[in-house]
Amino acid sequence: MNKTLLSLIAFLCAVTFTPSAHATNYGVVISNSEDTSIQIGLVDYLNVSYAPPPSLVITNLVYNSGYYQQSTYNYNTQVLTFIATDPVTQNTFLYTVDCDEWSIINSLSFPGGAELRGLASDQTNNNNPFNIWTTAQTGNGLVIVSKIDQLSLDIVIYDILDGNYYSSTLGSNEDYFVTYGNSSGIFVNVYSTLHHKISEQKFGFSDIAETPKGPINMIYSKFTNTLLATVIVSTDNTSSFSTLAFVDRKSSTFQITTMASFANSIPEANVPDANNLNYVYSVGYVGSQYYLYSYNIYTQLLLNAAPISIPIAAAF
Numbered sequence: 001m002n003k004t005l006l007s008l009i010a011f012l013c014a015v016t017f018t019p020s021a022h023a024t025n026y027g028v029v030i031s032n033s034e035d036t037s038i039q040i041g042l043v044d045y046l047n048v049s050y051a052p053p054p055s056l057v058i059t060n061l062v063y064n065s066g067y068y069q070q071s072t073y074n075y076n077t078q079v080l081t082f083i084a085t086d087p088v089t090q091n092t093f094l095y096t097v098d099c100d101e102w103s104i105i106n107s108l109s110f111p112g113g114a115e116l117r118g119l120a121s122d123q124t125n126n127n128n129p130f131n132i133w134t135t136a137q138t139g140n141g142l143v144i145v146s147k148i149d150q151l152s153l154d155i156v157i158y159d160i161l162d163g164n165y166y167s168s169t170l171g172s173n174e175d176y177f178v179t180y181g182n183s184s185g186i187f188v189n190v191y192s193t194l195h196h197k198i199s200e201q202k203f204g205f206s207d208i209a210e211t212p213k214g215p216i217n218m219i220y221s222k223f224t225n226t227l228l229a230t231v232i233v234s235t236d237n238t239s240s241f242s243t244l245a246f247v248d249r250k251s252s253t254f255q256i257t258t259m260a261s262f263a264n265s266i267p268e269a270n271v272p273d274a275n276n277l278n279y280v281y282s283v284g285y286v287g288s289q290y291y292l293y294s295y296n297i298y299t300q301l302l303l304n305a306a307p308i309s310i311p312i313a314a315a316f
């Protein structure tokens with residue numbers, strides 16, 4: 001399996017990416033700059049060679065990159081919500097940003113924000129209270145599934161689980177999917193605002209020689225009705241690559257696909273195409289070079305791996 005994947009990587013990199021002339025597909029991205037400011041702006045996923053300057057800069061704060069998914073975007077209201085950390089005091093804040101006006105709607109001190117993972121906004125047309133799902137990971141091994149009111153910072157708890165958080169996303173029917181693991185295995189639970197816990201399902205990995213790391217950065221592609229997550233596969237004791245897996249609820253497996261990164265690429269973010277194309281984009285970096293990988297979900301082909309000058313930490 002690993003060898004097949006590796007030879008595919010080399011082959012697929014030769015496939016060219018030719019979106020129709022003048023097609024654009026803008027998405028909102030968050031990055032950190034070296035002078036500890038958070039930069040928010042647009043990139044064109046079909047042409048990342050042109051990196052526009054950020055549309056909003058928030059100084060003296062950092063966005064937690066890595067696998068925590070501490071941000072979410074409402075595509076209807078163009079509202080971005082994220083947790084920002086003061087690198088000096090480690091104090092955390094909940095930011096709400098209007099990505100149409102490029103203005104800060106709200107910034108609230110949010111003690112305990114560092115524990116929050118997997119923010120996922122309801123895709124409503126209004127700003128109802130309690131419209132942000134999140135999962136907290138406590139230091140004593142509890143995973144707490146909740147919704148937050150982003151104005152009052154009040155929290156409604158939906159479930160408390162034993163284990164470690166892996167990833168979560170808003171999926172089909174606007175249900176919230178949470179992946180976590182403990183010594184009994186890896187589970188995917190599904191929640192809805194009205195019905196609370198809908199299901200709990202134990203998952204395994206599709207046939208692969210060595211158990212991969214993850215899954216992380218789970219996303220839902222509405223157009224293809226597909227849940228995807230990144231897994232990290234070791235090729236030997238010194239190198240690895242990341243690849244997308246289908247979260248297949250029928251077979252209860254994370255099905256490893258050939259939508260793979262370059263060797264030693266560190267995964268940062270996944271984003272489904274929002275314009276009804278059956279594409280999914282992944283951001284990762286090798287050394288200090290960031291890449292935007294574009295894949296076709298149906299054929300599992302890598303369409304393009306474009307170097308990008310913005311160190312993207314979150315993408316929508």
Ligand SMILES: *[C@@H]1O[C@H](CO)[C@@H](O)[C@H](O)[C@H]1NC(C)=O
Pocket residue numbers: 022047049050
């Ligand atoms: C990419 O964007 C740049 C800047 O807008 C533009 O000059 C260039 O023609 C675009 N490339 C393609 C292939 O559309």
Ligand SMILES: *[C@@H]1O[C@H](CO)[C@@H](O)[C@H](O)[C@H]1NC(C)=O
Pocket residue numbers: 161162163181182183184185187200
């Ligand atoms: C692991 O999680 C499952 C599902 O929530 C739960 O039933 C089980 O008790 C947990 N196991 C441990 C050892 O905590």
Ligand SMILES: *[C@@H]1O[C@H](CO)[C@@H](O)[C@H](O)[C@H]1NC(C)=O
Pocket residue numbers: 237238
């Ligand atoms: C890596 O693997 C090689 C060959 O299997 C082995 O000789 C070496 O000791 C391993 N290194 C580490 C750090 O585990």
